[in-house]
Amino acid sequence: MRLKSFLIFGGACALFATASTTAFAEAPAPGAPASPHVGGTLRLAGQGMLGTMDPQVSYLHIAYQVLNVVYDGLTTFSKSPGPLTRQAIPDLAESLPPPEDGGLTYRFHLRHGLHFSNGKEVTPDDVAASMRRIFKVNSPTAGPYYSHIVGGAACLHYPDHCTLAGGVEPDDQNWTVTFHLTHPDSEFFDRLAFLHAAILPADAPTHDVGNDAAPGTGPYRIVSYDPNTGLRMERNPYFRQWDAEAQPAGYPDAITYTFGMDPEASVTAIENGQYDWMAENAPLDRLGEIGSRYADRVRLIDFLNLYYAALNVNIPPFNDLRVRQAFNYAINRKAMVIHAGGPAVSIPSCQLLPVGSPGFEPSCAYTKGASPEHPAQEWRAPDMERARQLIKEAGVSGQRVGIVSPSTPGYVAMANELRSTLADLGFVVSVRAITQAVQFTYIQNSDNRVQVGLTGWNADYPAASSYLQALLSCGTFTPHSDNSINISGFCDHGVDAIMDRAASVSVTDQKAGDALWAEASRAIMAQAPVVPLNQVRWVTLLSARVHGEIRAPIYEVVFSKFQLR
């Protein structure tokens, strides 16, 4: 009897233990989605160079992809597939508030029950402190994106004493944060959605945190980071999904990022199943291979980008409009598409606004049979005859021209194409290839007297101003500075006036604003301070165990959405 009771009791215990073990094994981790594909470690590979882990300082796209699953702003961009022009959506804010005072005031209601990865609750004070911190850490976009918050201009000059008094008002009673602006801004929600406006704890250090990431609100937290070797992220134990569009819960339990893998090595490692995703674009010589052998694992990702050659309009020979126009007429944009991997992954660009950007209207001033006064709809072929005629009129044949390019193979191929074109026009051309991180600041400094600077530009958010105003307005040209993104040194007050009007009109009438941006784009190309080259799609390869939709505009991929078999 005792034995029987013992056996029954023992059997019941065993059954309970088995059932509970199974139940516990199948229960998703806190904050994880309910899916059979939750768990595992996502293994990322890349060359590295992630730089600082401070979300308000980092300005590298590759770091942006990591940090967007760690941090949130009041607003964000949707982390699900969709058109490139999608507008900002609420994130830590409950909704997008209607503008008050003619677009000068925005009152955000903060969501309740949000926590940082250190367990502290997210409060309106954290939001206000984070806005002040943008200025205190000298965020690269503090001036262009946030200085129109009341008090922002003073913060730019005296960051250590930044208070944003009268500009950002936290209200713990109503759980709101109110922003006051100096002028209406049609892109204010977009700017708050950018990584530099991430919300950190109020007690976060007021300096660049470097390798020691501050707590965030996203589904993952950075547990280790060594810029030379790699990074590891694990689940944020305090994360609970509040909006799958804004910040979806993560599928993988952990994410590792190994640095020091060049693109060739990354492709091979992913083919061999050693890694799941590579940070860099697949190398051109491997496109045929991955396209034929792993077509189902290749993802083509559209994003707003532009490759262009900035012409220094302040020194010879490109201080002559005819020479700049000649270069634009002569360049073979079909060759640029070929250098980027062919028509499946690239299209020629004739203007600074990429296809898909707000304000984009098809227009090509510099192609066979077209002119700035009578632009064509699209690029057809180079017009060497017209180009040579303009060079002859300018009388600059035989002058020396230097091109400064990043040293990566893709850029060098494009630089050689530019060299051939300029040599065809009668110039004596040299190409200097410099490491990309150095080249990008080198070509910005007018003291270096770079005649042609080859570069590319990704939008921080989908807006025409991200291209036109950022790259070619008088305000973004700072002589003698490494931080002068107007590389051409172009300043035309007439064009500036059109862009200011476009920004102003967009606050109330987006369609009319877009039309003005298109007009600004045409006005800029009539002055030809740049040679737009091409726009590309990003080609990435996934390992066999990855599935699910991982793409999202602006972010390109969202690591939390990688499902592992």
Next chain:
Amino acid sequence: METQTAASAPSPSRASVPGPWRMAGRSLTANRSAMTALAALMLVTFACLLAPFYAGDVARTDPFTSNVAGSFMLGGQEVDIMQPNDNPLHLGLSPVGPTWNPSAYMLGADSQGRDVAARLLYGGRNSLLISFSAALVCIAIATVVGVSAGFFGGFVDTALSRLMDIMWAVPVYLFAISLSIVTISQGLKIGPFTIESDNLLIPIFIIALVYVPYAARPIRGRVMALRNAEFVMAARSLGVPQHRILLRDIVPNVSTTLVVLTPLLTALALLAESALSFLSIGVQAPAASWGTIIQDGEGLIYTRPMVAIAPGLAIVIVVLALNILGDGLRDALDVRETSRRGA
């Protein structure tokens, strides 16, 4: 009394026995390996000299201009230089591969759409010119250094030998790369003269300089041995001036060493030039050398390996030929070996 140097003193058998150079020549021509190597070298050099003819009149192409959007005629049909890859996603384009037709991209195109065969010939001109010139300059400097150190001894020897030791201590490629990076980025300014960064004189002098210790040391050793040779002692005891001993007794007897060193140094210089150009710090684009063409082919190694293989093979052939020729010269000019064969 007439003064004669020991080396030039008449010997009883001089009329009947051929001179050492003639004996060396006979010995060399009898060496089949060396002659084959010489023939290969001459063939490669001749082909490279014909580069403008090949590019202009046979292939009708400009090997220095990008042409990815271009096309050419093959078998009466127009063929795009860049061809779409065969995959469902239409990803990427590859340059046309070898057609084996001398007038139509015989070895295919590189990633810039340029004719690889034409660039191979033009590249060979630069590679051979640089390596041979660098070897000659190196030999000239090394001769001055080695002969001075070995002949004068004392402070001169100590100073020059330590300098050579210091240069020797730095790995040769690291030394060459360091010098190249400095000069390629800014050119070279020597007083009123400016050498632009794309001037071939820069790699010539850099490569010559880094190999000086490797040539100077054996020359110094040979001179030190000669300094105590009987005929030199005899000349000294006869009161022959130092400079005359140097020019009439020492240098002529070192010349065999120099002749043997020349092809070997040329081979080393060719490898160094290729390495520097591969690293983009030698011959500057759009000019070509075999090193730059290998670099062009690096990104095409999976799809168009011929772009890298062709210049690689050319380097192997020339270096191998130079080494075999050097060995042949050494055997031919080895006095003891020659004497034994003559006996």
